[in-house]
Amino acid sequence: MxxxxxxxxxxxxxxxxxxxxxxxDVVGYSDAEALVWGDPYGADALGEVMRQHQHFRWVQLPFAxxxxxxxxxxxxxxWTSGKGVYAEPVxxxxxxxxxGGMRHVIGYSRVxxxxxxxxxxxxxxxxxxxxxxxxxxxxxxxxxxxxxxxTVVRRHPTPMSGVQRVVGQGELHALLPTADxxxxxxxxxxxxxxxxxxxxxxxxxxxAWIVNVGRGRLIVTDxxxxxxxxxxxxxxxxxxxxxxxxxxxxxxxxxxxxxxTPHIGNTRAMAVPLLSERITTNxxxxxxxxPLIGLVDVSLGY
Numbered sequence: 001m002x003x004x005x006x007x008x009x010x011x012x013x014x015x016x017x018x019x020x021x022x023x024x025d026v027v028g029y030s031d032a033e034a035l036v037w038g039d040p041y042g043a044d045a046l047g048e049v050m051r052q053h054q055h056f057r058w059v060q061l062p063f064a065x066x067x068x069x070x071x072x073x074x075x076x077x078x079w080t081s082g083k084g085v086y087a088e089p090v091x092x093x094x095x096x097x098x099x100g101g102m103r104h105v106i107g108y109s110r111v112x113x114x115x116x117x118x119x120x121x122x123x124x125x126x127x128x129x130x131x132x133x134x135x136x137x138x139x140x141x142x143x144x145x146x147x148x149x150x151t152v153v154r155r156h157p158t159p160m161s162g163v164q165r166v167v168g169q170g171e172l173h174a175l176l177p178t179a180d181x182x183x184x185x186x187x188x189x190x191x192x193x194x195x196x197x198x199x200x201x202x203x204x205x206x207x208a209w210i211v212n213v214g215r216g217r218l219i220v221t222d223x224x225x226x227x228x229x230x231x232x233x234x235x236x237x238x239x240x241x242x243x244x245x246x247x248x249x250x251x252x253x254x255x256x257x258x259x260x261t262p263h264i265g266n267t268r269a270m271a272v273p274l275l276s277e278r279i280t281t282n283x284x285x286x287x288x289x290x291p292l293i294g295l296v297d298v299s300l301g302y
């Protein structure tokens with residue numbers, strides 16, 4: 001039976017239960033062949049464990065976004081993340097963001113008076129999605145009933161089901177002038193940090209919306225504030241921000257064309273069963289010597 005350690009020490013018991021459900025023994029670090037790490041914010045603690053115990057053949061990380069773990073990645077073992085685990089709930093939030101923004105629900109809710117009609121169709125809209133992972137796959141499926149024209153921008157422009165166009169990152173700017181909404185659902189890497197700044201907002205339609213469910217640092221926050229204040233874009237819906245948490249006094253909170261949620265694309269109630277299932281599945285595959293799900297490309301950092 002495969003031997004798997006669970007860390008850090010105060011990791012919830014449901015993670016250990018998920019390992020056992022996958023047919024593996026839960027053991028201490030010294031006796032383990034693999035490690036399931038349960039703390040998404042404990043990168044430094046993981047690094048210390050890895051320095052003391054270098055024999056793990058596989059490490060499972062809890063979230064899809066692993067930028068804080070990148071300094072500890074190596075090519076001596078297999079790394080997996082929560083890639084794709086939370087795709088459905090995050091894509092569902094994207095739908096709420098798109099409809100709430102484009103139909104001006106956000107603006108109406110803040111005016112507090114009966115006002116003129118405003119807003120636009122999502123139906124038939126031109127949607128640009130940056131990132132080609134699980135969130136995008138789920139969102140594309142949810143958008144099918146709205147007859148949207150979807151273009152996906154990703155590192156490798158391989159075809160995707162339900163998508164009219166898939167292009168490389170170098171074509172992003174050419175798409176912005178005709179996009180009704182841009183959804184950021186990509187990993188944070190050196191190449192995508194600050195992907196949207198003043199230059200990109202100036203290229204967008206004045207009534208276009210930007211949705212960010214990826215990472216806060218994909219957007220230059222000060223430039224977004226300026227674009228929203230000046231009406232250079234229609235609005236923004238953000239589940240992630242930079243900084244995060246966003247300070248109470250930050251300008252973004254006061255803008256009528258900006259909706260912010262506190263990184264709740266997947267709540268704890270949603271995340272626990274989804275991650276538990278992934279851990280169980282990967283433990284079962286590891287024990288059987290089969291390829292794991294959610295493999296991390298160490299050279300790319302996601």
